[in-house]
Structures are given as C-alpha cells and as structure tokens.
Amino acid sequence: MQGDRIVSETLDERIHVRRLDNGLPVYVMPKKDYNKKYATFATKYGSIDNRFEDPRTGSVVEVPDGIAHFLEHKLFEEEHGNIFQEFAELGASANAYTTYTSTTYLFSTTDNFYECLRILLGFVQRPYFTDENVEKEKGIIEQEIRMYEDMPEVRVGSNLMRALYHSHPVRIDVVGTVDSIRRITKEMLYLCYETFYCPENMAVFVVGAVEPERVFDEVAALVDGRDRARRGEIRRLYGDEPDGVKEGTVIQDMVVATPLIEIGFKDVAGGVRGFDLLKTEVASRVLLEALFGRGSDLYSELYEEGLVDEKFGAAYESELEFAGSFVGGESKDPEALHSRIMDHLSKAREVGLRHEDIERARRRMIGEFASLFNSPEKVSYRFNQHLFKGADLFSYMRALRELTPGTVERRLGEHLIDSRHAVSIIRPR
Amino acid sequence: MVGDFFPATLSNGVRVYIYPTSKFKTNTVKVFLHNRLGRDTVTHMALAPMVLKRGCSGLETRKEIARHLDDMYGARFDAGVFKLGEHHMMQLGLEVVNHKYVGAGEDLLARGLDFLRRVTLEPVTSGATGGAAGGETGPSFKREYVEQEKDVLTREIAGIINEKSRYAVVRCVQEMCGGEPFGLHELGVAEDIPSIDGASLYGLYKESLETNPVDVCVIGDVDREYAFDLVERAFSFDRRGGGEIPGTIRKKAPGEPRFVTERQAVNQGKLCLGYRVDASPREDLYPLMFYDGVFGGFVHSKLFTNVREKASLAYYASSTYNPVKGLLLVTSGIDVDKKDQAFDIICRQAEDIRKGDVSDEEMDYTRKALVNRLRSWEDNPASIIASFLELLALGRPETLDERIAAVMEVTKDQVIEAASRVDLDTVYFLTNK
Numbered sequence: 001m002q003g004d005r006i007v008s009e010t011l012d013e014r015i016h017v018r019r020l021d022n023g024l025p026v027y028v029m030p031k032k033d034y035n036k037k038y039a040t041f042a043t044k045y046g047s048i049d050n051r052f053e054d055p056r057t058g059s060v061v062e063v064p065d066g067i068a069h070f071l072e073h074k075l076f077e078e079e080h081g082n083i084f085q086e087f088a089e090l091g092a093s094a095n096a097y098t099t100y101t102s103t104t105y106l107f108s109t110t111d112n113f114y115e116c117l118r119i120l121l122g123f124v125q126r127p128y129f130t131d132e133n134v135e136k137e138k139g140i141i142e143q144e145i146r147m148y149e150d151m152p153e154v155r156v157g158s159n160l161m162r163a164l165y166h167s168h169p170v171r172i173d174v175v176g177t178v179d180s181i182r183r184i185t186k187e188m189l190y191l192c193y194e195t196f197y198c199p200e201n202m203a204v205f206v207v208g209a210v211e212p213e214r215v216f217d218e219v220a221a222l223v224d225g226r227d228r229a230r231r232g233e234i235r236r237l238y239g240d241e242p243d244g245v246k247e248g249t250v251i252q253d254m255v256v257a258t259p260l261i262e263i264g265f266k267d268v269a270g271g272v273r274g275f276d277l278l279k280t281e282v283a284s285r286v287l288l289e290a291l292f293g294r295g296s297d298l299y300s301e302l303y304e305e306g307l308v309d310e311k312f313g314a315a316y317e318s319e320l321e322f323a324g325s326f327v328g329g330e331s332k333d334p335e336a337l338h339s340r341i342m343d344h345l346s347k348a349r350e351v352g353l354r355h356e357d358i359e360r361a362r363r364r365m366i367g368e369f370a371s372l373f374n375s376p377e378k379v380s381y382r383f384n385q386h387l388f389k390g391a392d393l394f395s396y397m398r399a400l401r402e403l404t405p406g407t408v409e410r411r412l413g414e415h416l417i418d419s420r421h422a423v424s425i426i427r428p429r
Numbered sequence: 430m431v432g433d434f435f436p437a438t439l440s441n442g443v444r445v446y447i448y449p450t451s452k453f454k455t456n457t458v459k460v461f462l463h464n465r466l467g468r469d470t471v472t473h474m475a476l477a478p479m480v481l482k483r484g485c486s487g488l489e490t491r492k493e494i495a496r497h498l499d500d501m502y503g504a505r506f507d508a509g510v511f512k513l514g515e516h517h518m519m520q521l522g523l524e525v526v527n528h529k530y531v532g533a534g535e536d537l538l539a540r541g542l543d544f545l546r547r548v549t550l551e552p553v554t555s556g557a558t559g560g561a562a563g564g565e566t567g568p569s570f571k572r573e574y575v576e577q578e579k580d581v582l583t584r585e586i587a588g589i590i591n592e593k594s595r596y597a598v599v600r601c602v603q604e605m606c607g608g609e610p611f612g613l614h615e616l617g618v619a620e621d622i623p624s625i626d627g628a629s630l631y632g633l634y635k636e637s638l639e640t641n642p643v644d645v646c647v648i649g650d651v652d653r654e655y656a657f658d659l660v661e662r663a664f665s666f667d668r669r670g671g672g673e674i675p676g677t678i679r680k681k682a683p684g685e686p687r688f689v690t691e692r693q694a695v696n697q698g699k700l701c702l703g704y705r706v707d708a709s710p711r712e713d714l715y716p717l718m719f720y721d722g723v724f725g726g727f728v729h730s731k732l733f734t735n736v737r738e739k740a741s742l743a744y745y746a747s748s749t750y751n752p753v754k755g756l757l758l759v760t761s762g763i764d765v766d767k768k769d770q771a772f773d774i775i776c777r778q779a780e781d782i783r784k785g786d787v788s789d790e791e792m793d794y795t796r797k798a799l800v801n802r803l804r805s806w807e808d809n810p811a812s813i814i815a816s817f818l819e820l821l822a823l824g825r826p827e828t829l830d831e832r833i834a835a836v837m838e839v840t841k842d843q844v845i846e847a848a849s850r851v852d853l854d855t856v857y858f859l860t861n862k
Contacts, residue, residue: 011454011530033452035804082738088729089790091797110804111797139741146697147744147762150593255693257587294495303491306580330588360499367502367526374453376808429694 008394013373015383015393016212020224023200027383028212031376037113037208038376039106041124044388045196046101047176048169048321053235055195060237063192064183065169066141066176069098071189073137074129075105083123092116100170101319102388106380113210114218121204121222127193129186138181145175152426155252156260156328160424163250164266168241170322195234199223205383207376238321243268245422253429260426261337262328265416267316269323273390275399277318282365282399283407284316284325284415289361290353290408291344291416292327298344307337320389325416334425345416353412358405366400432817432826434646435653439661441668447656448648448813454530456538456649457810458545459522460664461818463642465674466517466610470633472617473625476575476582477634478508478519483574484553494548501540502531508548513822514677514753515610519637521549524810527650538651539659546663549638554631569627570634579622586619593859594745597699598760601857604689605703609678611754640672646817648810679755681707682852690858698765699859702775704757706750708850711824714752715835716847721750722795723787723844724778725759729794731778736761742771753822757851765860772856782848792841799836803829 004017016028047068054061076083076096087094092109105124109116148154158173165171175181206215245266272280292299292314302308312329331337372378383393430436434446464474488494498504504525511518525541528534554568569575590596599614606612645664647656682705706717725732725748736746746761763771806812807829820826827835 010532033450034808036808084728084733085794088727088794088798091794091801093728093798093801108801108805110801136741140737140744143697143742143762143764144744146764147594149696152591255695256591257589258584258591293499295492295499297492299495300490300492304577306577309581309584330584332584360496364499364503366531367504370454370502370526370530371524374455374810 006392006394008397010397011370011373011394013394018216020199020220022224024202024204024219024223025387026204026216026219027206028210028215029205029207029379030210030212031207032209034208034376035110036108036376037110037206037210038108038380039117039120039204039206040104040380040384041106041120041202041204042102042104042384042388043197043202044101045103045192045201046099047172047174048100048238049196049236050169050172051237051239052195053237054191055234061191063188064176065172065180066174067184067188067192068103069175070137070141070181070184071192072096072098072103072105073141074134074189075124075127077128077133078123078126079128083119086119087116090115090119094120098174100174102384104384108376113208114214117206117215117218118222121219124197125223127190129189131186134184134186134189138184141175141181142178145178145181148173148175152254152256152260155254156262156424156426157326159250159252160262160264160326160422163247163422163424164245164264164324165322166242166246167239168322169238201234203384203387205380207380241322243420245420247422249423249425251425251427253427256426256428258330258332259334259428260328260330261334262326262424263338263341264422264424265325266420266422267318267323267325267415269318269321273320275391275395277320277389278386278391278395278399279403279407280411281316281318282396282403283411284318286358286361286365286400286403287353287408287411287416288314288316288325288327289364290357291348293361293364295360296357298340302337302340307331307333307340318389338423342418345412346418349412353405353409355405358408362400362403366397369397369400430828432820433813433828434817437657439665441665442670443643443645443664443668445657445660446644446646446817447651447653448646449651449653449656450648451650452808453527453649453810455524455526455810456541456651457522457524457647457814458538458542459520459646459814460545460549461644461646462519462637463644463674464517464519464637466512466515466613468610468613468618468621471517471613471615472582472621473630473633474517474519474637475510475615475617476578476622476625477630478510478521479578479582480570480574480630481521481548481552482506482508483578484571485547486551486553487547489553497544501537501544502526502533504537504541506544506548510615512611512615513818516674516677516822517615521545538649538656542659542663549664550666555627567628568631570631572627575625575627575630579625582616583619583622586614586616589614589616593695593697593699594760594762597701597857597859598758600689600691600859601701601703601758601855602756604687604857605756605855609680611678637672639668640670641674642672644818644821646814648813677754679707679710681705682854686853687855688858689855690860692860692862695859695861697762698768698861700761700763700768700771700775701857702759702853703855703857704759704779704851705854706755706757706851708755708847710752710755713847713850714823714825715839716843717750717752717850718799719795719836719839719844720782720847720851721748721757722799723782723791724748724757726750727795727798729791729798731781731791732759732761732775735774735778736771740770740774742767742774746771746775753819765862768858768860776853779848779851779853782845785845787841787844789841792844796836796839800833803832803836
C-alpha cells in the first residue's frame with residue numbers, strides 16, 4: 001500500500017490518498033468543522049458501456065440500454081430487504097446516480113460514519129438479483145423514465161445528443177427506454193456487475209471530519225481481502241463515430257409555455273487525458289463564459305431584445321470518449337436566437353476575442369472553483385469526474401491560472417464551428 | 430444570541446443577524462424585506478427585484494453589474510421572492526468568495542456589501558419622466574427596464590407549467606387556498622402585469638423598504654463587529670417603520686376533501702394531496718415535523734416504503750411539512766391508470782398513523798433522520814439562513830442544540846396526537862386522460 005497527499009495551499013485543502021493492493025484508490029478530504037460526513041463509492045461504468053468484451057470469455061457482449069442505471073437501482077436490494085433501511089437505522093441517508101460514464105453510490109451522515117461506510121462498501125460489493133426482484137424494479141424505473149419524458153429540459157438535451165451523434169452510445173438516454181429495460185434479466189446484471197465493479201475500476205472518496213488513516217484501514221479490511229482478480233484495462237466498444245453531426249435540427253412538441261432551445265457543438269475527443277484534458281476543459285469553459293456569460297455583450301443584447309432570460313447558459317463537458325459545448329435556454333424565438341448565436345461566433349472568429357473578456361471569465365471561474373469546496377457533495381462529484389479522466393481536482397486551479405488567451409482563441413477556431421453543430425428545439429404543443 | 434446568530438439592530442430598525450464561522454470559503458449576505466401577501470401587491474413585489482437587478486448607481490446596466498460580479502471573483506448575486514407563511518418575502522443575496530482563497534488583495538465582503546447597498550437603495554431611476562398617467566413627477570424605475578422585466582415576468586409565470594411535478598404542487602395549493610392570500614403564487618398574477626408602471630412600482634418598493642421589517646443575515650469568516658460595521662454603513666438609510674404585516678391565516682380542512690383533475694398531454698400522472706394541519710405552529714412544531722418524517726419525509730417513511738418499494742407504483746412519493754402555513758403536501762409521480770390505487774395506499778398510511786400504527790423502529794429512524802437533517806443544514810450557508818428565518822417566523826428562534834434536544838424529546842404518543850390534527854383538504858391529479 002502506498003500513502004500520499006495532494007495539497008492545495010491556496011484553498012487550504014488537502015486530500016489524502018492510498019491505493020490498496022488490489023488497485024482500489026481511496027481518497028479522504030478532511031473537513032474538521034463540518035457536521036456532515038459524505039462518502040462515495042464510484043465505478044467507471046456508465047450508460048455508454050453497452051458493448052464490451054466479456055473478460056471471462058473474450059467475446060463481445062451487447063446489453064440493453066439503461067442497464068448501468070438499472071444495476072444502480074438493484075444494488076440497493078439485499079436478500080433481507082432494502083439497504084435504505086440500514087442507513088436509516090443509523091440516521092444516514094443514501095443515494096446513487098448514474099451518468100454516461102460512471103455510477104456512484106453515496107451516503108451522507110452526521111453520526112455513525114464508520115458503520116455507514118461498512119454498509120456502503122458492503123452492499124456495492126454484494127449483488128443480489130432474482131428474477132422476481134428484477135421484474136419488480138421495472139415498474140419503478142418505468143415511472144422514472146416517464147417522469148423524464150415530461151421534463152422539457154431533459155428532452156431538449158437528450159434529443160440534441162441524438163442529433164449530434166451517429167452511433168456513439170452517448171446518443172441514448174442514461175435510463176434507457178421502457179422497451180429496453182423490459183429486456184433486462186438478472187444474468188445480464190450479473191455479467192455487467194462482474195465486468196465493471198472491480199477494485200481497479202472504482203474509487204472511494206470521503207469528505208468530512210474523519211481520520212484518513214482510519215478510513216484507509218476500514219476500506220482495506222472490507223475490500224482488499226476480497227477475491228477480486230485484477231483485470232487490467234476493460235475493453236469497451238463504442239464504435240467509430242464520425243466527426244460531423246447526424247442531424248442539423250430536431251424538434252419536439254410538448255406542453256410548455258415558452259420554447260426551449262439547446263445548441264450543441266461536437267468536439268473531437270479521444271486520446272487526451274489528465275492535465276491536457278483539464279487544459280482543454282478550462283480553455284473551453286473560459287471561452288464560453290467570455291462569449292455567452294452574463295458579462296458578455298451578446299448576453300445583454302439578447303436579454304434586452306427578449307430573446308433570452310436568466311435560464312440561458314453555456315457549458316462544456318468532456319469525457320475521454322466524447323466532448324462538447326452546449327448553449328441554450330428558453331426563448332420566445334429559438335430560430336432567431338440560433339442565428340444570432342451563429343453570427344456572433346463567426347464575427348468573433350473574424351475579429352478575435354477581447355483579452356479583458358477572457359481575463360474576467362477566468363477570474364470568475366477561479367472564485368467559483370474555490371466556492372466548490374463549501375459543498376461536500378459538489379466537491380466529491382467533481383473529484384470523481386476528474387479522477388476517471390485521469391486528472392486531479394486541484395490541477396483545475398493550476399490549469400485556470402496557466403491559461404493563455406492564445407489557447408482560448410485556438411479553441412474558438414477549432415471547436416465552435418458550424419459544421420459540427422446541431423440544434424434541438426422544444427415547441428409549445 | 431437569537432438562534433445561533435448574534436443579533437443587533439440598526440438605529441433605523443433594520444435587524445441584523447451575524448453568524449461568524451471559519452467553515453466556508455465564501456461569505457454570504459442576505460437581505461430580506463417582508464411584505465404583505467395580497468393580490469394588490471404580489472405582482473408588483475415580484476417584479477421589483479427583477480428591476481433592481483437591471484442597474485444601480487455606478488453600474489447602470491445588467492452587463493455592468495455582471496462584470497462587477499465577475500471582477501469580485503464570480504460573486505453570486507440574486508434577487509427574488511418567496512412565501513413565508515403569508516409574508517411575501519423579497520430576498521437580495523450575495524455570496525462572495527473569501528479573498529484569502531483566491532489571492533485577492535482586498536476584502537471582497539466590503540465590496541459586496543457596498544454593491545448590495547447600491548442595488549437596494551440606489552436603483553436606476555428616470556426622475557420626472559415616469560408615470561403612465563402623465564401627471565406624476567415623482568421618481569420612477571427606469572421605464573425601459575420595467576417594460577422589459579414585465580415581459581420576462583409574464584413568461585416566467587406562464588412557464589410554471591413546464592415543470593410538471595412542481596406545477597402539480599402549485600396547482601394543489603392554489604385550489605386548496607383559493608380564498609386565502611397563500612393561494613397566490615409568489616410570482617403574482619399574469620393579468621395584473623400590464624397595469625404596472627415604473628412610478629407606481631418604485632413608490633410601492635420604496636414605501637415597503639421604509640416601513641416594513643427588514644432582516645439582514647451575514648454568514649462567514651468575519652469578525653462580528655467588523656461585519657456589523659459593514660452592514661451599518663450600507664443600510665443606515667432613512668426609515669419610518671411601523672409597517673404591519675398581518676399574521677398567517679390557518680384554516681381547518683372541510684369535512685370532505687375536494688377532488689380536482691386536470692388534463693394535459695403528459696406521460697406520467699402527478700398526484701398531489703394537500704392536508705391542513707390544525708395545530709399551533711409554535712407549540713406543535715416538533716411533533717408535526719416528526720409526523721411528516723414517519724409519513725413521507727424520508728426513504729424509510731411509510732410513503733416511500735409502501736407506494737414505491739412494496740407496490741412499485743412510483744419513482745417518488747413523499748411529503749413535506751410547511752409549519753408556518755400549517756400545510757402538509759404529498760406528491761407522487763405515478764402511472765395515469767394507477768391513481769385510485771396510489772390514492773388508497775397514501776390515505777391508508779395517514780390513517781394508520783392516526784390509529785397508532787407507528788413502530789418503535791419508525792420512531793427511531795425518524796428521530797435520527799431529523800437530527801441528521803438539522804445538523805447537515807449547518808454545513809450550508811443558505812440552509813442555515815433559510816431555517817433560521819423560518820424559526821423567526823414561528824417565533825421560536827432556537828439554536829441547533831435546542832432544536833436537536835426538542836427532536837429527542839418527542840414521544841410516539843405526541844406523534845399519534847399530531848396525526849389527529851392532519852386532515853385531507855384537497856386532492857389534485859394531473860393526468861392525460
């Protein structure tokens with residue numbers, strides 16, 4: 001076992017690290033003044049991992065959409081009942097979430113931390129699937145899918161992903177569809193579990209008033225001894241996704257008062273990880289802030305014309321296998337907003353960005369990043385996200401400080417381009 | 430101490446509450462202006478903070494404000510309204526990172542308070558030009574800003590329909606409290622928007638600021654006296670005081686519940702049950718919090734266990750208790766065909782508690798969950814302030830330790846007794862057929 005620390009002097013925060021012999025990394029961020037102790041146990045396995053090589057047979061397996069999320073639900077069930085009750089007995093609350101690329105189990109408590117930690121590590125490592133309990137879950141997840149179907153802000157985003165991507169599984173909703181989840185069986189769940197829930201593909205993160213050494217020892221006792229063979233890199237098959245987009249525009253009618261619009265720019269990802277990936281992320285985010293942020297010329301023009309409101313926003317998201325920028329919100333005239341944004345971009349490419357705008361955006365992001373450390377939930381979300389991309393969280397601040405205007409301008413030219421964009425609109429029915 | 434805050438009052442009557450802690454990376458300031466909730470003012474007071482966000486002395490446009498906030502390392506500024514019982518509260522909030530964590534050479538809190546002062550007291554006005562009636566010559570909010578924000582507010586009110594689960598709750602409350610001020614949405618009434626002009630709006634805002642109660646809360650790594658000085662410097666404006674705001678109306682449920690069904694093209698039905706709580710908000714606070722916890726507040730509660738886990742009818746089914754108004758709301762997303770089944774299960778849970786069917790285990794889990802929730806709130810500046818404000822409204826501003834002690838003392842008999850005061854008033858169902 002090896003111990004280590006990552007320190008941020010400016011933020012007055014440190015994260016203690018230990019990698020167990022079986023490959024599981026454990027991270028602890030002490031927060032001595034906080035009542036809450038928050039722990040996550042995450043696996044680098046999300047909704048896009050629907051085609052992979054079975055590590056035992058070497059053959060290619062294709063599983064129904066939404067299975068990672070289904071598995072997340074099912075791990076909470078034990079032979080004797082429901083794991084929520086065990087946390088409740090200790091006064092803690094537990095939850096989990098699945099994204100395109102990861103599944104995270106978590107609890108939050110102010111008391112009985114180590115008992116809770118044992119439950120968390122226990123249930124995630126103890127799958128219990130029966131034909132009956134798998135069937136029962138389908139009713140609950142179907143209602144979850146129906147709920148998202150009625151959420152316009154979810155629809156606008158998921159329709160956009162389908163327009164941007166030809167074949168990459170990121171075009172499919174994390175929860176899958178009512179039809180796809182109906183095809184899920186306990187055997188499939190076990191296979192996915194065995195493939196992706198192995199220590200080297202997972203991470204434990206703890207934040208709160210706890211002793212790092214004790215956390216390491218507890219986790220080691222509960223995880224290290226298990227007979228979980230090292231697998232090495234898991235082969236995930238995402239296919240060959242072309243650079244261009246699949247469709248230019250997608251429109252859906254829903255019961256909404258004002259139309260919604262989201263414009264996506266597909267970024268060519270792949271091959272970049274670690275600090276390089278952070279640099280790209282930071283440059284893209286500063287770029288979007290400078291172009292579309294509250295302090296930008298464009299935003300105030302659009303606001304005064306009534307084309308956008310305070311829900312308007314822009315974000316850059318990147319994963320190892322896909323990345324993109326997303327701009328949008330509600331607008332009474334989404335077509336007009338779309339063309340204004342595209343015009344703005346082509347003008348910006350011609351005349352360049354103002355360095356003061358870049359500076360302002362950077363300064364804002366430095367403050368926002370520091371504020372992140374107020375929230376155990378947010379900091380662990382971001383930590384896990386970065387970790388699975390081979391980057392460390394504190395380097396984000398370094399990337400922000402080292403960023404040059406030239407890098408930001410280069411991003412404008414290579415990323416926010418017409419041929420790699422698509423538009424998703426929700427119209428009032 | 431008032432609760433966990435150090436209280437002080439400015440000579441003009443503005444109440445100041447300071448909570449020094451080194452826990453957070455940011456400093457938070459919130460200004461609360463109390464108003465009466467009523468049809469004649471609700472829409473105005475919803476619009477006022479939107480206009481305040483448009484410009485102030487030295488920062489005359491939204492863009493200048495945004496750039497000023499960027500310059501303060503991404504300070505977050507927001508202004509809006511919410512309901513606290515039948516007080517219509519206007520909130521102006523600023524959260525700014527502590528300068529020592531970003532290498533800023535100056536105290537960003539001092540700058541932040543000066544900014545809040547300008548936004549609150551020195552909005553952009555258009556002098557003698559306001560007044561749609563023509564004859565008025567008093568100061569007015571800038572006409573152009575008012576007109577633009579009227580459009581935004583119109584769209585926002587219309588947009589309540591977008592988010593179905595929230596919409597169902599809003600509609601349930603609207604149906605249930607139709608004859609009471611609380612039935613009004615905090616954003617006001619769309620049809621009242623056209624009649625608002627900059628002069629009347631400014632007059633009402635100024636009147637409210639000068640007469641109605643104002644609370645200022647500060648949380649952060651600050652010296653108590655220094656923080657007080659900053660607030661005093663910012664908010665020692667002339668006030669007359671004396672603005673009285675009537676207490677909240679608390680009603681009993683009718684003998685038979687009312688059923689309301691609404692149809693829209695939706696994929697999932699939303700079932701919302703509104704209960705009236707006929708109890709003293711002050712004395713019965715903890716037994717009722719406990720009741721809510723046993724009934725539907727947590728994932729160990731009866732609703733989650735029976736509606737979701739046992740019957741697989743829903744992804745979510747939960748309850749929330751509003752002690753100030755005396756309402757308890759159950760909300761659930763279900764298959765449109767399963768309404769009767771879900772309704773029966775929900776009612777049976779309420780009935781079971783009334784009959785005394787509360788296990789020691791449910792008591793124990795709820796007690797721990799409530800303590801966990803209270804203690805967790807202490808880790809977030811916004812929730813520290815929100816729960817303090819609620820306690821002030823209830824007239825029992827306790828410390829965290831006092832609150833925990835009160836939760837520890839609640840007995841099963843008290844919970845069962847509390848259940849007899851919870852009565853179903855209105856059942857709202859959003860469906861597609």
